[in-house]
Amino acid sequence: MKRTILIVDDSESVREMLTYSLEDAGYEILAGTDGEDALKYFAHDRKIHLVITDLHMPRLDGIGFIKKVRILDNYRYIPILFLTTESQGSKKEEAKKAGATGWLVKPFVADKLLTIIKKVLR
Amino acid sequence: MENLQEIFKAEANDLIEDLEKSLFSLEQNPEDKSLIERVFRVMHTFKGNCNMFGFETMGDFTHSLETIYDLIREGKLQLSEEILNITLLSVDHIRCVLDDGELANEENRKNHEKLVTGIDKIINENIGQIKSVAKDSPPVQQANEERLSTYYILFRPKDYILKDGTNPMYLLDELAALGKSKVSVHLHDIPRLDAIDAETCYIFWDIYLTTKAPITTIEDVFIFVVNDCQLEVHKIADENLLENKDFVEKIDKELSYKENIDVEELQKFVNSLYQNNQEAEVKKDELKTTSTSVNTGKKETSVSSIRVSSEKLDDLMNLVSELVTTQASLSLFAEQSNIPELMAIAENMEKISRRLRDNTFSICLIPIENMLTRFQRLVRDLSQELGKKIELKTEGTDTELDKSIIESLADPILHILRNSIDHGIEDVETRKKQGKNEKGTILFKAYYSGTNVIIEIKDDGKGIDPEKIRSKAISKGLIDENAQLSEKEMLDLLFLPGFSTAQQVTEVSGRGVGMDVVMRKISEIRGDVSLESKKNEGTSTIIKLPLTLSIIDGLLVKIKETFFVIPLASVGKVYEVNREKVTDTFNNLVVLDGRQVPFLNLHEEFTLKDDIPDLLQMVVVNYDENEVGLTVDEIIGEYQAVLKPLGKLYKDIDIISGATILGDGTIALVLDTNKIIKNFSEKTYKMEEIK
Amino acid sequence: MTAELSTTVNSFLSFKLGEELFAANVGKVLEILELSKITKVPQSPNYMRGVINLRGNVLPVVDTRIKFGMPEIADTINSCIIVLDIDIDQESVKVGLLVDMVQEVLHIDAENVQPPPSIGNKFKSEFIKGMGKVDDEFVMILDIDHVLTTDEISIIQSSVNEPVQEEKKKTTTRRKKTATASKASK
Numbered sequence: 001m002k003r004t005i006l007i008v009d010d011s012e013s014v015r016e017m018l019t020y021s022l023e024d025a026g027y028e029i030l031a032g033t034d035g036e037d038a039l040k041y042f043a044h045d046r047k048i049h050l051v052i053t054d055l056h057m058p059r060l061d062g063i064g065f066i067k068k069v070r071i072l073d074n075y076r077y078i079p080i081l082f083l084t085t086e087s088q089g090s091k092k093e094e095a096k097k098a099g100a101t102g103w104l105v106k107p108f109v110a111d112k113l114l115t116i117i118k119k120v121l122r
Numbered sequence: 123m124e125n126l127q128e129i130f131k132a133e134a135n136d137l138i139e140d141l142e143k144s145l146f147s148l149e150q151n152p153e154d155k156s157l158i159e160r161v162f163r164v165m166h167t168f169k170g171n172c173n174m175f176g177f178e179t180m181g182d183f184t185h186s187l188e189t190i191y192d193l194i195r196e197g198k199l200q201l202s203e204e205i206l207n208i209t210l211l212s213v214d215h216i217r218c219v220l221d222d223g224e225l226a227n228e229e230n231r232k233n234h235e236k237l238v239t240g241i242d243k244i245i246n247e248n249i250g251q252i253k254s255v256a257k258d259s260p261p262v263q264q265a266n267e268e269r270l271s272t273y274y275i276l277f278r279p280k281d282y283i284l285k286d287g288t289n290p291m292y293l294l295d296e297l298a299a300l301g302k303s304k305v306s307v308h309l310h311d312i313p314r315l316d317a318i319d320a321e322t323c324y325i326f327w328d329i330y331l332t333t334k335a336p337i338t339t340i341e342d343v344f345i346f347v348v349n350d351c352q353l354e355v356h357k358i359a360d361e362n363l364l365e366n367k368d369f370v371e372k373i374d375k376e377l378s379y380k381e382n383i384d385v386e387e388l389q390k391f392v393n394s395l396y397q398n399n400q401e402a403e404v405k406k407d408e409l410k411t412t413s414t415s416v417n418t419g420k421k422e423t424s425v426s427s428i429r430v431s432s433e434k435l436d437d438l439m440n441l442v443s444e445l446v447t448t449q450a451s452l453s454l455f456a457e458q459s460n461i462p463e464l465m466a467i468a469e470n471m472e473k474i475s476r477r478l479r480d481n482t483f484s485i486c487l488i489p490i491e492n493m494l495t496r497f498q499r500l501v502r503d504l505s506q507e508l509g510k511k512i513e514l515k516t517e518g519t520d521t522e523l524d525k526s527i528i529e530s531l532a533d534p535i536l537h538i539l540r541n542s543i544d545h546g547i548e549d550v551e552t553r554k555k556q557g558k559n560e561k562g563t564i565l566f567k568a569y570y571s572g573t574n575v576i577i578e579i580k581d582d583g584k585g586i587d588p589e590k591i592r593s594k595a596i597s598k599g600l601i602d603e604n605a606q607l608s609e610k611e612m613l614d615l616l617f618l619p620g621f622s623t624a625q626q627v628t629e630v631s632g633r634g635v636g637m638d639v640v641m642r643k644i645s646e647i648r649g650d651v652s653l654e655s656k657k658n659e660g661t662s663t664i665i666k667l668p669l670t671l672s673i674i675d676g677l678l679v680k681i682k683e684t685f686f687v688i689p690l691a692s693v694g695k696v697y698e699v700n701r702e703k704v705t706d707t708f709n710n711l712v713v714l715d716g717r718q719v720p721f722l723n724l725h726e727e728f729t730l731k732d733d734i735p736d737l738l739q740m741v742v743v744n745y746d747e748n749e750v751g752l753t754v755d756e757i758i759g760e761y762q763a764v765l766k767p768l769g770k771l772y773k774d775i776d777i778i779s780g781a782t783i784l785g786d787g788t789i790a791l792v793l794d795t796n797k798i799i800k801n802f803s804e805k806t807y808k809m810e811e812i813k
Numbered sequence: 814m815t816a817e818l819s820t821t822v823n824s825f826l827s828f829k830l831g832e833e834l835f836a837a838n839v840g841k842v843l844e845i846l847e848l849s850k851i852t853k854v855p856q857s858p859n860y861m862r863g864v865i866n867l868r869g870n871v872l873p874v875v876d877t878r879i880k881f882g883m884p885e886i887a888d889t890i891n892s893c894i895i896v897l898d899i900d901i902d903q904e905s906v907k908v909g910l911l912v913d914m915v916q917e918v919l920h921i922d923a924e925n926v927q928p929p930p931s932i933g934n935k936f937k938s939e940f941i942k943g944m945g946k947v948d949d950e951f952v953m954i955l956d957i958d959h960v961l962t963t964d965e966i967s968i969i970q971s972s973v974n975e976p977v978q979e980e981k982k983k984t985t986t987r988r989k990k991t992a993t994a995s996k997a998s999k
Contacts, residue, residue, distance in 0.1 A: 012429070013130040013171045020126055033428070056163065085170060092338065103342070107174040447869065684852055728855035768854065768864060770901050771873045771908065771961070775857055781864055781871045789852045789866050 003121055004047055006030045008038040008065060009054035009083065014106075018052065021110045022117070035060025035068070042072055049121055051080040052104065055091050063091070063098045070099035079120045130175045132429065134220055137168045142213050142495050145206065152201045162191040180219055183234065186241045187212055193245070208240050210499070270301070270332050272363035273340060274388060278326035278352040294327065296343045301333030302364050306378035326352075328383060330373060332362045356385050358392045368395055432525070435486055442475075442482045443764040446673055447783060449475045450762065454785030476762065479673050488528055490568050490577070491519035493535070500536055501564060504543045511561040512547055521568040523575055527667060530647045531577075534640040538579050538663045539564065541637075546583030546661055556658065558582065571666075571746075574796070580662040586655040588612045613653040617641045648779065648794070668779070668794070676782075677741065678761040678790060679754040681724055682733065685790035686754070687763045687782055692795050694742040694749060696757060701736050704753050712740065712751060721751030722802055745799045752795065763792055777801065823923060825945065827916040827952055828895065830878050831886075835912075836919060836945060836952045837897065843907065845915055846894040862911055865894070872896065874909040875961060889913065900958045908961055919952065921945040926954065 005027045007018045019029045030048070032038025034057040041048065051069065055062030062082050069075050079101040084091060092103060104116065141164045148157045165188040172181035187209060193199035215233050225231040275297065279290055297303060311324040318324075331340065337357060344353050363369045372391065377383060449471050456468035498514055505512040523531070547553075547562035554560060559582075567578040588609060595601045595615050607615075619638040637653075644651045648668050655661040676687035697714050704712060704723050711718045719742060725734050740751040763782035768775065779794040825836035851863035851874055860879040864871050874894055879885060891914040899908055929941040940960045945952040 011133060011167055011171060013126070013133045013175065016126050016129045017174060056167075085166075102348075105342075106170050444869075766871045768871055769873050769908075770904070770906050771861065771875070772854060772857060772864075775854055777856060778854055781852075783866050783869060783871075787866050788850070789864055789871065791852065791854060 002026065002028045003049040004028045004030060005050045005052060005117070006032065006038060006041055006048050007052050008032040008035065008057070008062070010034050010057040011054070014054065014083070018113075021113060025114050027117075034058055035062065035065030038065060039068060042069065042075060045074050048075070048078060050117065051078060052083065053080065054083045055095065063094055066095060066098040066100050081116070081120065127175065130171060131220055134168065134171065135217075136429070137164050137171075138213060138217060139495060140164050141168070142210070142499070145209060145213070146495065146498050148201065149206055155195070158191060158195045158201070162188060162195055165191060177220075179225060179234075180216060183212070183219075183238065184216070186238065186245070189245055190241065199244075205244060208237065208244070210502075212237050212241070269360060270334055270362040271357050272359040272361065272392075273329075273331045273333070273337070274354075274356045274358050274383070274385065275329040275331060275340065276326070276352065276354040276383065277329060277344070279323050279347065280350050280352075281322045281324065283347060283350045284321050284323050290323065290325075290327075293343055293347065294329070297329055297331055297340065300335045300339060300343075301331055302362070303329055303331040304364060304370070304373055305329050306373065308381060310381070328377065328380075330364065332364045354385070356389075358385075358389055363392065363395075366395060435525075438482055439486060442479055443673060445475055446479055446762050447764050451785040472762075479762070483673070484522075486525055487522035488525045489520045489522050490528070491516075493528060493532055494519060494566075496532060497535065497539060497566065500539055501543060504540065505547075505562075508543065508549075510543065510547055510549050512543055512564060513561050514564050514566060516566045518568040519566075521570060521575055523667065527647050527649075530643060531665075531667075534643045534651075534665070535577070535579065537640050542579065542581040542583060542661065546581040546585075548584050552584075575667045577665040577667070578662055579665075580660060582660040585657040585659050585661050586613065586616070586653070587657055591615055610652075613655060616653060617651075648776070650800075668796070673762060673764050674792070676761050676763045676792065678758040678763075678784075679739070679741065680756040680758060681728065681754050685758070685784065685788060687761060687790050687792045688741055688743065688752070688795060689792070690760065692743040692745075694744060697740045697742065697751070699738050699740045699753070701734055701738055704738060704740070705734060714740065714742065714751065719749050719751050721753065722799065723753050724798075725753060727798070727802065743795045743799075745796060750795075750799050752793075752798070761790075763790070765792060823921050825919050825921060825952070825954060826895065827919050828910075828912040829914040829916060830881060830912060831883055833881075834916070834950065834952045836954045837895070837910075837957045838954075839918060841897045841899060841957055843896040843898050846896060846909065848888055848892045848894060848911070851911075865909065867896065867907070867909075870907075872907055872909045874911050876911050878911075878913070880960070886913075891915075897957060897961075899961055901962050910961075919945065919947055921947060921952075921954075929953075 005022055007015055007022075007029060008031070009015050009018070010033055015031050015033075019031060023029050030041050032041065035053070036059040038051075038053070039060070053062045053065055057065075060068070066080055066082070069078075069080065080099065082091075082095045082100050082103050083106050084095075084103050085106050095103065101120065102116075104113065141161060144157055144161050144164065148154065148161060151157060165184050169181050169184040169188055172178070172184060190199065190205060190209075194201050194205075199205075215230070215237055218227075218230055219225065219234070222230050225234055277290070277293070283290065294305060298305075306328045308326050308328070309324075311326075312318070313324065333340070337355060340355050341348075341353075344351070347353075369392070377388075449468075453468045453472055456464045459465070494516060501512055501514040542564050547564070548556070548558075550560050553562065563582050565578070565580045567576075567580070569576055591612050592601075592607070595612075595618075596603055600615060600618060601607065616637045617640075619636070637651075641651050644665055644667075650666040652664050652666075653661065654664065674687075675690040677690055677693050679686050679688060695714075699712060699714075704721060705726070710720050710722065712721050713719070721740060735755055738753045738755065739757050740753055741757070742749050742751045761782075761784075765780040765782060767780050768778060772778070776797045777794055779792045781789050781791050784790055824839040826839050826842050827834055827836040829835070846865075846867075849865055851865050853863040854861065857863075860876050862874040862876040864873050866872075876885075892911065893915055894909040894911050895915065896907060896909050899906055925946045926943040927946070928943055930944075940956055942954045942956045945954050
């Protein structure tokens, strides 16, 4: 059964890159352009196995988004990874507090990305 | 994969544009923190994307720029003209380099080095300021990065950790990969063989790791098990303790047997290894980064938008056009059928398709403001180059134009601006002498007028000297020495090919690329351009563009056997008139509602003079600020016309903007009333001259 | 697109204007239409008959007789419109040619095509690709792109055709924009 990964990032390049790598590896991909946009996927108890989100987005940013997802019953425990660059140390604490499971460092190598995802989805 | 590259480039271009726009706004409002944030963020996103797609050179380059703006946003550096200049130059450079990521081009490479040097200089000049900052500085992690540090890590997984498939050995491997390590395993919790549950974890580890990686990377390794274990990561030294014999000995002899290592004691021991208290404290606050990068509190309210390929838009437009045409046939059929239900449905269809049409059009319309960045750059760069002070003011930039027209406008407008900057606005000295403001102003104004969009470019420079034009025209044999020309006609001469009154053909405005090219380009999009000027006061270039979108609301009329469509937006009232009143008149004036209204007998104009009916319909249309009547035989009704071009063979017929196909397949010709009236008035003017 | 005559498909569609026989390369012919209602565009040159609706698109129709300087005649039952795909400024454009009668498709070998005579020819040689010999008759093979893109309203060798010249004057004055009355505004 295909697992579904939701990608949230306001950069089209990042979305496309992730979609490309992950679809290739056999995952089904949903994409949102920012936190607010991504929330629509949670509207109907859709089965989402993993969320990968950027932190810095307009309207609803990553932290806010993660918080909102964690409130929802069905999604309280799904793994949520956030994307970060080296210099965003402070955000990591905040994101973790908001309920993130872990992080991925940008720029990422496809192999590492897939390994981590496999780990998380086990 | 190439597709991804294209997406990256498309997004990169958007980001660069955004950046440039923000830089301009920033120039006007250097104190605006939100703008600096924005500039910083765009650079940050761009940098991230560059690194992700293999454009490391650009990523690094942007990183340096980003550093400058980071400093500015922390208040450690002041935004200056120099910084803005170099940033704008960098933006240009990035544009070039997008297609030359390896800097294979010699010029790009030179430029790159020059810019890098410039940027570094700015940063270094201000490093002094960085040092003098107090406790609220973000930890300069870079400093530590290169150094080896030693960490003590306690990894004590919970007993159920194996049950979800986690293999602690993988984690240890990962840790080991970060540097040099020494691991002590604690096995004393393992029960006797017969009591062992294969799925329970009984062991835990102490790990001493020496690595250059920051603590976050170490924690990284354990992200997914962080809730399923006891994890402690402590930095105990800023150097490689594993090379310290005493330390290693202590581990081997003592620590590996200790069940619960007291970190404080461990630290004390480590400290004691040194004579000087040099090592960094176990900084719990290294985990918390106190950064001054304040969220300005303003949530970005950006209008959500997506990028759509022009092809898709064109397809959409075509489909909508076809829908409108088919719906016209349907309406016709329904009307003739006399079936009320069918007629009602057809009417509904018409309403909906009209709304769909309007919506689709507005999608294809882009506000003029999108073009502005180019113009602002030109004004800025060129005025600097010529040593003049010029400000570009804009009005009505939210006026929208069809996307296909906007592209064609850019070059002509740039040229007009160049003229204003080069020949129009005087230098500071001259302006002062004339009592003018030192800073010249160029006003770029756009607004709607009837079925047109008007763009005015007005400068307060020295204006055009009609005498100079006159003499130049005479010398070029364009007019006769004794010819009497009105001011307007004089200015119109400038639109003739090869005309240039500049004393020296400056590099800027080019040779012979004069107003004639501007006029040609604008005619190609069915527009009109004219000049107005007052000596010493300034010059105004006025561009008039038709809003002829491909589907227009029109009035369907008939003249003899031919159907015509008059754009409804220009139509005022319709009157019935007698034939005598409008044929072979002395002056073309008719009295309507007590007013004298000039009119055009389209039968005469279109050489359809015979068999003019006794009773004619006079359609009064708007022309600039006036009213002009046009005679037709019959008025059929309102009609949504899908404009089809007449084609290249008819490209010189400007009075007809296109054709449309009626419900029954007949062709109706769409009239460009402005052109008709303009041509007519020019003709009569000439005729009067001859008289 | 201007291939040498010898390498093009040597099939030509022939048609008549009065007694003269012309031919155009079959490769350029899209279809042949019966004469239908043609909407005249006001203020257009005389040789532009008008436009017709070709399956939802606007097709301009050229009155070939007038273009070739022949006297106008009434349309007959044989008159029809040949739809051609021609090259204007490197763009592919559809044009309709109104002719008196369409004949047949002729297959002419390259060796039977002679270059147009430079003197004594009624029509300007730049519009004629060659003279094709079929049986004992000669067919004028037209350079259709050239014929339909030229501004000149007649391709007659000598411009001694009075009514035609009048036409020329009238249309050009209409086209002026400013002081210059030349049609050099291309």
